[in-house]
Amino acid sequence: MQAAGDRPHAALLASPGMGHLIPVLELGKRLVTHHDIHVTIFVVATDAATTDSLLKSCPATITNLSIVPLPAVDVSSHVEPSDHIVTKLLAMMRHSIPNLRSAISAMPTPPTALVVDIFGTGTFPLADELGMLKYAFDTTTAWFLATAVYGSSAEDAVARHIGSKTPLEVPGCRPVRFDDTLDSYHVIGDRVYHDFQRVGVEFTTADGILVNTWEEMEGKTLDALRDRKAMKNMVKAPVYPVGPLVRPSPPLETTEPNDAVLWLDEQPDRSVIYVSFGSGGTLPLAQLVELAWGLELSGQRFVWVVRPPPVEDDDVSATFFSLGNGSQRGSHHGYLPEGFLSRTRDRGLVVPMWAPQAEILAHSAVGGFLSHCGWNSTLESITNGVPMVAWPLYAEQKLNAALLTDELQVAVRPESDTAGSMVKREEIEKLVRRVMVAEEEEGKAIRERVAGLKESGEWALSRKLKGSSYSALAQVARELELNHQRLVAKAQGGGRWDPENLRDTYRRARMWECLPLSFFWSNLVFSLRGREKNI
Incomplete structure (x- = not known):
């Protein structure tokens, strides 16, 4: 294993709530243990006791993973008590950007990439400014991702969905019944509606999108997200299913007996x-x-x-x-x-x-x-x-x-x-x-x-069998390594480093990647009868 300064460094940003903190923490642990990435997790939290309890569950044996709580921010003057939870979370995350900037600037080893969940996409301009690759991490389903991205640009379809309470036809995906639709789509013109539309647009500006699902679970929807023609070129970045990312059970460390x-x-x-x-x-x-x-x-x-x-x-x-x-x-x-x-x-x-x-x-x-x-x-x-x-x-x-x-x-x-x-x-x-x-x-x-x-x-997470989710995260790790090498070359006087040129290099390289073949191979292995279960 390389020393921390010799390996890629990823900064992960988790918004408040266990639904975001848990998968971000598990993603960080996998990047460290399976792909030799140095990880720093920044946490915007509202409940210190709960956050501390979860973070202490991270095994001491996992080195090169740091957890940095960001100072609490007061957004009471920017939101109303009656505002939707989405609006409140977005306000907290956007007002935490100065604290994130200060924390990253103080690091001896600057990150090569920034990974944020759905409420952290407002930090993407900061990532561009600091020359980091930027990844969006959808901590829920590929179906949610497809709905959010499609809905952010198909306003007429969303208007019919809300006004007539008819299903929202997301290309290549199961239609979304109005009774099952997102809270943000209940009333056009609400603040939360506009907030969520903005998030959907910002998600598509990422260099890559990670999703807490797996090929064998949501293959059809993942295929739709990758089909630029079907999605009307809304999703240009590659989509990486990296799940299921869940808390380990039973706990890795001994705890007091629970009633x-x-x-x-x-x-x-x-x-x-x-x-x-x-x-x-x-x-x-x-x-x-x-x-x-x-x-x-x-x-x-x-x-x-x-x-x-x-x-x-x-x-x-x-x-x-x-x-x-x-x-x-x-x-x-x-x-x-x-x-x-x-x-x-x-x-x-x-x-x-x-x-x-x-x-x-x-x-x-x-x-x-x-x-x-x-x-x-x-x-x-x-x-x-x-x-x-x-x-x-x-x-x-x-x-x-x-x-x-x-x-x-x-x-x-x-x-x-x-x-x-x-x-x-x-x-x-x-x-x-x-x-x-x-x-x-x-x-x-x-x-x-x-x-x-x-x-x-x-099987999707299997390192030994190079399952679909393991292979997807390995591809992300390779991109981080390439960016790290470019940063090192720049620091050693290797010429002017342009992050936008680097992204163009990635996009060209992805045209020749064999990732779909690895997905096909893992699915073929999974379908074989009489296999030995050796994860």
Whole structure:
């Protein structure tokens, strides 16, 4: 392994929220351990305790990975309390650019590339100024990426989608039903609509786009993104599927025994449904009551992570900026049905605020996951072979739920989960039983399909077999190495270095790359029967 100053250096920027921090951290770890890239992760966080807890989980054995929290920024004068979460996040990221500039300028080894998630694209001019390659990292699905990019330039199509509530026809992709559309597409002219349109445009200016998915999972959509004719030349940069990037489970470092995990140790295999709406989601009081009754009526074992209902005028994403890692314990007795805890104590466990989700989903006792369909949670479920009850709340989660239920068929979903609708206890009971009861044919088929996806994800990331996602990230690493060599040559007096000329060199080189062949090869290997599983 080379010394830090002799290898390419990538700067990764994570926006607030576990849904962004987790995949950025896992991407950084893979760049270091598999591709010998020096990585610095800059974190714009709103909850220090949660961030510190996650960052401490990074093994000490992974050297050449640095984590730098950026100072908090006050954007209260730039946004309203009622503004959409997208608007708030974009404001925080754009007002963090001066802090990022200062931090990068102070580095003894300047980065050769800047990798940002969807809310960090406002930093691209800074990357250009400092001569860094710039990569956009879509931490969710390729379908979301295609929708965002297409919607940013096809305003007439989006207007019809919103005005007539007709499906949005994204070229080469499954149509997006209005009921599943992005929050940002609900009203044309809203601030969040314009904010999101700008993000879609900025994404296409990247030198490369990384996506937390894999070829075998979203091959058709990835092909559409690469088809310049179909996408009307909107996506010029190469698209690299590098997933599934998820937290390791069980934890790499020894932790204190957790009550939920200890309880699971006493339960039969695949007998427990895990219920959680993520670190930033919650349900209205009336819906919490219906969910409690539905779990009780199902007769199934459960672990339920409960967060207090939002206060009046808040929405279901109200807890996003006050994430908890167990420190914000609160009583749940005031909003669960009377007698619920005593009636279900022999087969259920209610956990306030937080539980170690990655460890729980990896536990042999867990046979189902009732989830908000955040992409991190979805990938953690799939990579552990756990079928889902999809219950989306906000952001792109309804798009994720549609992918899981309609295309991949690894989840079931309430008939009506639109904003303001109530999912009744009787339907919740049926949904849980459809996934959990072993005798149900539908449940068997779902378990088989999710097991297949789990296996394909393992092969995609395989270093030994040069799986599709490993190969894609290896190509990115080669580009970073080329840029590093150019920077070294410039520092040694090798002539004037022009970052725009360098990008032209990359674009010409990509015409002759054999990356699609490696994707084909990994798919061929995956399809062979009787193969030995040796990841």
